[in-house]
Amino acid sequence: MIDLFKSGGIVMWPLLMISIISLACIFERLSFWKESIIKNDKQLNLTVEKYSTINSTNYFKKENSVFIPLERVLVDTLKLIDHSILDDRKSIDIKLALEISIHAMQSELGKFSNLFSTIITVSPLLGLLGTVLGLIDSFSYIRLGDAGVNALEVTGGISEALISTATGLIVAIMTLVFSNYFNSLWKKQNSILNQYCGKFEILYRKNNF
Numbered sequence: 646m647i648d649l650f651k652s653g654g655i656v657m658w659p660l661l662m663i664s665i666i667s668l669a670c671i672f673e674r675l676s677f678w679k680e681s682i683i684k685n686d687k688q689l690n691l692t693v694e695k696y697s698t699i700n701s702t703n704y705f706k707k708e709n710s711v712f713i714p715l716e717r718v719l720v721d722t723l724k725l726i727d728h729s730i731l732d733d734r735k736s737i738d739i740k741l742a743l744e745i746s747i748h749a750m751q752s753e754l755g756k757f758s759n760l761f762s763t764i765i766t767v768s769p770l771l772g773l774l775g776t777v778l779g780l781i782d783s784f785s786y787i788r789l790g791d792a793g794v795n796a797l798e799v800t801g802g803i804s805e806a807l808i809s810t811a812t813g814l815i816v817a818i819m820t821l822v823f824s825n826y827f828n829s830l831w832k833k834q835n836s837i838l839n840q841y842c843g844k845f846e847i848l849y850r851k852n853n854f
Contacts, residue, residue, distance in 0.1 A: 653808035654782075656775035660768065660812050667764050667820045670757040674827050677756075680712045682830070692716055693841050697848035699723055714750055714834055715841055721746040722845075739849050743842045750838070754831045761824035765817050772813020779806025 650657055696719040725742040782805065 652805060653812060654775050654778055654805040656771050656778065656809045657812060660771050660809070660816060663764055663768055663771070664816045664819075667761070667816060670760060671820075671823045674757060674823070677753075678827070678830050681714055681834070689715060689837065689841050690844070692719070693845045693848060696720070696723065697845055698852055714754060715838060717753075718743070718746045718750050718838055718842060719845060721749060722842075739846055743846060747838055747842060751835075754834055758824070758828065758831075761820055761827075764820045765824065768813045768817040768820070770813070772810040772817075775809020775813070776806040779803060779809065 650661075653660075692713070692715055696716070722739070722742040722745075725745060726737055726739065729737040780803070
């Protein structure tokens, strides 16, 4: 494996660094979505009903483990409302508070999306660069008119070109698959937030007005 890595040329080092970054981000996102995904509509409805009856920030001092995005949005919404009341200002409208909280949640749901896009674009380009460098290295050993050619050195350059290209494609494909998966979860979670935050708004107005 080490010999294979070395035979890929100098571009293997940035590709190695990129692959490590990609894997670290993928594992972080897998951990996040594992804690965040709830497919049970009944549990989501219970969450909405639970938070629609809360109107004091004292409650949140006891709640330290808020995992799913819906809960985070509802908690942030209620905190916005309570802070506006404590500041002796006009209470912020529940709909506006929900929109602010949902918007703030987007940065967490779409975390690393730009990084994944960059890795997907850069990895094949680095592989292509390795291809060019490998072929240049191979052609440098070919002399027109010479009776013999050092086949070992020529094939070594071609091997470098192929290995770096394959590595760049592998990194890009792996990152693309997980990036698309995370984006699909992001879209699904947005749909859940919009649906259940609408239910929360109705219940909150009913319980507090």
